[in-house]
Amino acid sequence: MQQLVNTLLGGLTLGMVYAAFALALVLIWRSTRIVNFAQAPMAMVTTFVALRIIEGGHSYWLGFAAALVAGLVLGAVVERVLIRPVEGKAEINAVILTLGLFIVLHALAAVVFGNRYRSFPAAFGIRGIEVGDTTIALTGFGIFTIVAVLVVMGLLVLLFRFTDLGLRMRAAAFNQEVARLLGVRVGRMLTLGWALASLVGSLAGLLIAGGSLVHPGYMDAVVVYGFVAAVLGGLDSPAGAVVGGLLLGLSLSLVSGYVGSQLVALAALAILMAVLLLRPQGLFSQARERRV
Amino acid sequence: MLEVRELSTSYGAVRALQEVTFTAPRGEVTAVLGANGAGKTTLLRTITGLVRAQSGSASYDGRELTRTAPELMPGLGIAHVPEGRGVITELTVEENLRLGGLGRGGRVRPEELERIYELFPALADRRAALAHVLSGGERQMLVLGRALMAEPTVLLLDEPSLGLAPRIVAQLFELLQSLVVEQGLTVLLVEQNARSALSIAHRGVVLSLGRVVVDERADVLAGDDQLRHAYLGF
Ligand SMILES: Nc1ncnc2c1ncn2[C@@H]1O[C@H](COP(=O)(O)OP(=O)(O)OP(=O)(O)O)[C@@H](O)[C@H]1O
Ligand SMILES: [Mg+2]
Numbered sequence: 015m016q017q018l019v020n021t022l023l024g025g026l027t028l029g030m031v032y033a034a035f036a037l038a039l040v041l042i043w044r045s046t047r048i049v050n051f052a053q054a055p056m057a058m059v060t061t062f063v064a065l066r067i068i069e070g071g072h073s074y075w076l077g078f079a080a081a082l083v084a085g086l087v088l089g090a091v092v093e094r095v096l097i098r099p100v101e102g103k104a105e106i107n108a109v110i111l112t113l114g115l116f117i118v119l120h121a122l123a124a125v126v127f128g129n130r131y132r133s134f135p136a137a138f139g140i141r142g143i144e145v146g147d148t149t150i151a152l153t154g155f156g157i158f159t160i161v162a163v164l165v166v167m168g169l170l171v172l173l174f175r176f177t178d179l180g181l182r183m184r185a186a187a188f189n190q191e192v193a194r195l196l197g198v199r200v201g202r203m204l205t206l207g208w209a210l211a212s213l214v215g216s217l218a219g220l221l222i223a224g225g226s227l228v229h230p231g232y233m234d235a236v237v238v239y240g241f242v243a244a245v246l247g248g249l250d251s252p253a254g255a256v257v258g259g260l261l262l263g264l265s266l267s268l269v270s271g272y273v274g275s276q277l278v279a280l281a282a283l284a285i286l287m288a289v290l291l292l293r294p295q296g297l298f299s300q301a302r303e304r305r306v
Numbered sequence: 307m308l309e310v311r312e313l314s315t316s317y318g319a320v321r322a323l324q325e326v327t328f329t330a331p332r333g334e335v336t337a338v339l340g341a342n343g344a345g346k347t348t349l350l351r352t353i354t355g356l357v358r359a360q361s362g363s364a365s366y367d368g369r370e371l372t373r374t375a376p377e378l379m380p381g382l383g384i385a386h387v388p389e390g391r392g393v394i395t396e397l398t399v400e401e402n403l404r405l406g407g408l409g410r411g412g413r414v415r416p417e418e419l420e421r422i423y424e425l426f427p428a429l430a431d432r433r434a435a436l437a438h439v440l441s442g443g444e445r446q447m448l449v450l451g452r453a454l455m456a457e458p459t460v461l462l463l464d465e466p467s468l469g470l471a472p473r474i475v476a477q478l479f480e481l482l483q484s485l486v487v488e489q490g491l492t493v494l495l496v497e498q499n500a501r502s503a504l505s506i507a508h509r510g511v512v513l514s515l516g517r518v519v520v521d522e523r524a525d526v527l528a529g530d531d532q533l534r535h536a537y538l539g540f
Contacts, residue, residue, distance in 0.1 A: 178408055178413070181397075181401055181404060181405055181408070182405070182408065184396070185394055185397065185405050188394050188395075188396045188397065189394045191356065191388065192388065192392040192394055193394075194356075194376040194377045195354065195356070195376055195380075195385075195388065196380060196405050196408070196409045196452070196456070197377050197378070197379070197380035197381065197408065197409030197410070197411075197456070198377060198405075198408075198409075199377055
C-alpha cells in the first residue's frame, strides 16, 4: 500500500513536469504546425543561465526568474530569426531548422558551460515528507513542482480564455488569413506564442533540474516523454497535453516501481505506439475539421 | 467610393487580373460576376492586400489599399469576408463576433454584441457553442455579423450564397440590402448566383479571364438578353 502511494505520488510529480513540457510542444504545434525539437536544449540553456546566477552567489529565486525570462526571450528570438523566414514554406523546413538548433545549442552549451555533470539546487527540501512514522515520496520540492505547474497552467487558461490578447492568439493559431483580415497582427501573436511555449519549457527544465544533476543533454529524454504525452493528449489540445502528461507520469512510475526502472523508456515507446495505432488523434482531441 | 484602377495580378505565368478598372460608389451594391476562374476572388484578395498587386491600384476615398497590410483593413473600415466563409470553427460563436469587434481597436462592448444578435437571432441561441456546430446558413450569418462588428464602411463579400438554399439566399440578400440602405455601406458582392446578386445590386461588373468585359447598371444588365446569355448563363 505504501509503495503504491509512493509510486503514484512520484508519478504525479513527474507527470506534472511532462505535462508542462507537452504543453510547450502543443502551444507551438497548434499555431505553427511545427514540432519544436529544440525545446529541450532551449530549456537546458535557460537552466544553465539560472545555474550561473545561483553559483554567482545570488538567490535561487533570482536564478529561477532569470531562467523564465531567458526562456521567454529565447522563444521570441528563435521564432523571429529562425522560423519566420521559412513561414509559409513546407513545414519540414522549420522542423529541420529546430533540429539544427538542437545541435547548435548543445554544442554552444558545452563550450560555454562545460560538458560535465553539475548539481543544481532545489528551492525546497528534497527529502520525503514524514507522515506519522513513515516517510512518503512527496518532497517539498515535489509539492512546489506541482503547484508551480498548476499556477502556470492556470495563468495560461486565464490568458487564452478570458482576455482579448488570448482570443487574438487563438485566432492567429487557428486561421491566420481570417485573423489577419480581422486586424490581428498574426506575426506578433506567433512570436508571443513561441515565447510563452519556451517559458513553459524552461519551467519544466528548472523543475527537472531541481535537486539533481544538469549537463547539456539532461533534458533530451524529457523531450521524448513530453512528445509522447502531447501525442497522448492529441497534439492540438493544451488540456489534452496536461492530462497526457499526468497519465504518462503515472504509468511510467508504475512501470518503474513494479516492473523495473530499465523498462521505462520502452514503456513510453509502447504507449506511443499504442496511441498512434488505436487513436491517432489522441485521447482528448475531438478531431475537429479545421477549415470550412 | 471604392476605386479600382488598372489593377493587374499574376500567379506566376497565370495573369489572373488584367488592368481591371471600375468604381463602386458609396452606399451602393456593386455585383462582381463571372465564370469560375474569372478572377473574382483574386480581385478581392488583391484589394485587401492578401495577394500582391502587380500594378495598378485600389483606393477607398483616396486611401491606397493594395499596398496596405491586410491587418490594417478593419481600421480603414474595410471588411473582407473570404470565399468559403472563414468562420473560425475552433472558437465559439461569441468569440468569433468579439474578434470582429477587436479589429476596430479598443474593447468590445456588450451592446455591440446584442445588436448583432438582434440582427441574427439564430446566433443568439448558440452564442456559447463552438462555431463548428453551425449550419451553412448560420455560418454565413456569423461571418456577416462578425464583419459588421467592426462597423465597416465597405463590405467585400466573396460568394456569400455558396451552398445555401434559395430561401436562405433570399433572406440574406434582403438583409444585406437593408443594411446598405440603413448604414450607407459600400458593398462589393462577388457572386456566381448572378440573378440574385443583380436583384439587389445597383451595378454589375462582369469579369472574364481577368478582364472587365461588362460594367453596366444592374437592371440594364439583367434585362439585356444578349449580355445575360453571353456572360451570365441565365
Ligand atoms: N494561389 C493561386 N496560385 C495560382 N493560380 C491561382 C491561385 N489562385 C487563383 N489562381 C488562378 O487565378 C485565376 C482566377 O482565380 P480566382 O480564384 O480569382 O477565380 P474566381 O473568379 O474567384 O473563381 P470561382 O468562381 O471559381 O471562385 C484562375 O485561373 C485560378 O486558377
Ligand atoms: Mg472565387
